[in-house]
Amino acid sequence: MDKVSIGLLGFGTVGTGVVRLLTRDRERLEERSGCKIELEKVLVRNKNRPRKVLIDNRKLTTDAEEILDNPKIDIVIELIGGVNRAYRYILHALRNKKNVITANKDLMAEHGRELLLEAKKNRCDLYYEASVAGGIPILRSLTDSLSADRIEKMIGIVNGTTNYILSKMSHEGLSYDKALASAQALGFAEADPTSDVEGLDAARKMVILSHLAYSIPVRLEDVKITGITDIASEDIFYAHKLGFTIKLVGVAEVNHGDIDVRVEPTLLPDGHPLASVEDENNAIYVYGSTLGETMFYGPGAGEGPTAISVVSDLLSIIQNISLGVTGNHIFLPDKELHPRSDSLVESRFFVRLSVKDSPGTLSKLTELFKEQGISLEKVYQEPIPGGENAGIAIVTHTTKKILFEKTFDTLKKLGVVLNAKYLRVERG
Amino acid sequence: MDKVSIGLLGFGTVGTGVVRLLTRDRERLEERSGCKIELEKVLVRNKNRPRKVLIDNRKLTTDAEEILDNPKIDIVIELIGGVNRAYRYILHALRNKKNVITANKDLMAEHGRELLLEAKKNRCDLYYEASVAGGIPILRSLTDSLSADRIEKMIGIVNGTTNYILSKMSHEGLSYDKALASAQALGFAEADPTSDVEGLDAARKMVILSHLAYSIPVRLEDVKITGITDIASEDIFYAHKLGFTIKLVGVAEVNHGDIDVRVEPTLLPDGHPLASVEDENNAIYVYGSTLGETMFYGPGAGEGPTAISVVSDLLSIIQNISLGVTGNHIFLPDKELHPRSDSLVESRFFVRLSVKDSPGTLSKLTELFKEQGISLEKVYQEPIPGGENAGIAIVTHTTKKILFEKTFDTLKKLGVVLNAKYLRVERG
Numbered sequence: 001m002d003k004v005s006i007g008l009l010g011f012g013t014v015g016t017g018v019v020r021l022l023t024r025d026r027e028r029l030e031e032r033s034g035c036k037i038e039l040e041k042v043l044v045r046n047k048n049r050p051r052k053v054l055i056d057n058r059k060l061t062t063d064a065e066e067i068l069d070n071p072k073i074d075i076v077i078e079l080i081g082g083v084n085r086a087y088r089y090i091l092h093a094l095r096n097k098k099n100v101i102t103a104n105k106d107l108m109a110e111h112g113r114e115l116l117l118e119a120k121k122n123r124c125d126l127y128y129e130a131s132v133a134g135g136i137p138i139l140r141s142l143t144d145s146l147s148a149d150r151i152e153k154m155i156g157i158v159n160g161t162t163n164y165i166l167s168k169m170s171h172e173g174l175s176y177d178k179a180l181a182s183a184q185a186l187g188f189a190e191a192d193p194t195s196d197v198e199g200l201d202a203a204r205k206m207v208i209l210s211h212l213a214y215s216i217p218v219r220l221e222d223v224k225i226t227g228i229t230d231i232a233s234e235d236i237f238y239a240h241k242l243g244f245t246i247k248l249v250g251v252a253e254v255n256h257g258d259i260d261v262r263v264e265p266t267l268l269p270d271g272h273p274l275a276s277v278e279d280e281n282n283a284i285y286v287y288g289s290t291l292g293e294t295m296f297y298g299p300g301a302g303e304g305p306t307a308i309s310v311v312s313d314l315l316s317i318i319q320n321i322s323l324g325v326t327g328n329h330i331f332l333p334d335k336e337l338h339p340r341s342d343s344l345v346e347s348r349f350f351v352r353l354s355v356k357d358s359p360g361t362l363s364k365l366t367e368l369f370k371e372q373g374i375s376l377e378k379v380y381q382e383p384i385p386g387g388e389n390a391g392i393a394i395v396t397h398t399t400k401k402i403l404f405e406k407t408f409d410t411l412k413k414l415g416v417v418l419n420a421k422y423l424r425v426e427r428g
Numbered sequence: 429m430d431k432v433s434i435g436l437l438g439f440g441t442v443g444t445g446v447v448r449l450l451t452r453d454r455e456r457l458e459e460r461s462g463c464k465i466e467l468e469k470v471l472v473r474n475k476n477r478p479r480k481v482l483i484d485n486r487k488l489t490t491d492a493e494e495i496l497d498n499p500k501i502d503i504v505i506e507l508i509g510g511v512n513r514a515y516r517y518i519l520h521a522l523r524n525k526k527n528v529i530t531a532n533k534d535l536m537a538e539h540g541r542e543l544l545l546e547a548k549k550n551r552c553d554l555y556y557e558a559s560v561a562g563g564i565p566i567l568r569s570l571t572d573s574l575s576a577d578r579i580e581k582m583i584g585i586v587n588g589t590t591n592y593i594l595s596k597m598s599h600e601g602l603s604y605d606k607a608l609a610s611a612q613a614l615g616f617a618e619a620d621p622t623s624d625v626e627g628l629d630a631a632r633k634m635v636i637l638s639h640l641a642y643s644i645p646v647r648l649e650d651v652k653i654t655g656i657t658d659i660a661s662e663d664i665f666y667a668h669k670l671g672f673t674i675k676l677v678g679v680a681e682v683n684h685g686d687i688d689v690r691v692e693p694t695l696l697p698d699g700h701p702l703a704s705v706e707d708e709n710n711a712i713y714v715y716g717s718t719l720g721e722t723m724f725y726g727p728g729a730g731e732g733p734t735a736i737s738v739v740s741d742l743l744s745i746i747q748n749i750s751l752g753v754t755g756n757h758i759f760l761p762d763k764e765l766h767p768r769s770d771s772l773v774e775s776r777f778f779v780r781l782s783v784k785d786s787p788g789t790l791s792k793l794t795e796l797f798k799e800q801g802i803s804l805e806k807v808y809q810e811p812i813p814g815g816e817n818a819g820i821a822i823v824t825h826t827t828k829k830i831l832f833e834k835t836f837d838t839l840k841k842l843g844v845v846l847n848a849k850y851l852r853v854e855r856g
Contacts, residue, residue: 017718021576021718025576025578028578029576032575129573135719135720135722136722137569137572137573137574140568140569140572140573141565141568141569141573144565144568144572144740144744145557145565145568145569145737145740146565146736146740147460147740147743148449148453148457148735148736148737148738148739148740148742148743149736150453150456271704273704273725276699276701276704288736290445290449290732290733290735290736291563291726291727291732291733291736292563292726292727292730292732292733293726293727294563294564294724294725294726294727295723295724295725295726296722296723296724296725297701297722297723297724297725298719298720298721298722298723299719299720299721299722302720304718304719304720305718305719305720307576307718308574308576308577308716308718308719309573309576310576311576312572312573312574312575312576314576315575315576316572319756319757323751323753323756325751325753328747328751329747
């Protein structure tokens, strides 16, 4: 094989990064892959928009079929985002026996299995490393390097926007609103940040990770999702007093034949490797039954890192084409596991309360936990300046979630409690 | 293909781990690889020694040729360690068209290129993921996932023994000797710890990493090596006062057509992700020109983690056999780069001194640095209890190494300086 030809769908940030890499590092990439890499066509919305990289204008097209039905093109790279149009384009490309690379997590979380089946049927590759934590080679690691082990649990900081916001709140004492505004000003958050701050983006990535780690077709509806919009500076302050950092983490865990996938703001012990993942960075912590604990850390997004993931997929596909083995590495989630019933979930919990600062208040609270058989690991109390109230923070030992929630409901109704909230605490 | 047959050379800790995994997880591994995996023969020194895993005694042999010349065997796993015998066995196996997996870093650092060439010639695979940081899939990440990027620098904590010793010294205030004794008692250090504490083990791993990241046949003689035997509790104490942690790190860096590979105790800023890698854990930090910074963290050794790396290699080779593409993924270091001349090396430096505690001492020191054009980033001074001396710690800004060393020599000869030492400081 002398040459592969590429069609690019979409010319936004990541598309620009891919073209930049293919142009600037052409010699090195062609040496590595052993053949010429030709960018044949790029699908754009507007051919006349100024571009940040040099490109021959005749390569731009507004007609997707010039790529999808182009017999010259071997590999299609989908970077338009969204679900419906991307889905149709990829299906079209695969049916025309074109190999596909996508960075589209929404699409892969929703239609991944179906598209992978179609790829397999057509003996084509469908690679999507960039869809989760662009720049961190976690998908490949799950399918290749860690495939010898039985993975029991993954904890991921897989959304850079929320990690940036929580880092700012934690280190600079900003309120949620100010931290969000700062993230938006720097381009780490969208004008409409809903899908990030409500946890949906992280949930989609946990669905994709679960497919690969557990071979289970988890659905987005099975993920329990809580975002960070209710996190107050006080939560971070009191968590810190007890030795914890609050992060939005995705957890996917299998146990006794069931699976629990959730995304929620969670307390991590300060010494936990994930607790020091700052700003817009991502990291995925993997527990293997034989391997023990391992972590993958890096940038989770951005032009460069995401482009690297896309072009690494490209080099793999070129190798597969030249060996004649495309479609052979497709890995399909095909096991059945049931979502874990809430009655089986156990955890430590963090409780933060404002109470009337009167004698015996703390002992009333601790008595209530004791009656319910929940033992406490850490307690911190201090007066709230300028008033007659006190702030209290508690971390329990591991307990059944349903028992904890029942106790928490009773606690909220105690006359001395002004307000109360709780969060989960990860093990150390 | 219905079945692959394996010959195992060596039945020590890692060999036991491999047999345990192949036995316990047989069903899952066979499902994953799509064929039966048969352990045919195991080379041992003594057939009658008790074993920690169940094995049919008839599979044990003391005759290597029963494996190397056995036409039934498809894949040979070398776990005997050492260089000479392992080299002969692997060469023998490859010439008999057997695919090979090894965990032997000494061998791969010394004869890697030669053995990989032989493998390629025979269209066989030679995989060695377990040779560096067993359990962390760093070799595969360098050849696959990060291959699209131009790697500029790697910093690795790749020796668990020394990291354990330095962690103990740092957190429990132990002396080097006591920390070493503790490591030996727990099995983290050998009775003769020379190759670990003198940095040779880490240097071999940096050689292997450099082959893959830079495609350069670096030789062990080109690596500048300093071990940790001269690190005193005081170094750790004063480094900590200035906001740094001392780790034995391997650094491999390319720049302007030359390469610098070294292993030495180095100060890392406390916030650096590598600074919080504790105990016997390993981590490799990679700087890509487009990707930015990424880190791989996990256990660096041990029965389980190393066995996982070996069996992941096994699954890859089985896939290659079934696709008919063994020998096609061999990656040979073939570029020429020259070791960097010391005159080009620049760094920040940490200086620790004991001085006579008399007026003007500190200004004499700072004056000397100023005269040489070296500016200081941080200075800390405190009286040494029970005497008339003071301890001083200094971190310089980035400066040329030769200029720094000349200045340091002058400094040592100042009348007020009782003793002095220096270490390198990594950038943040």
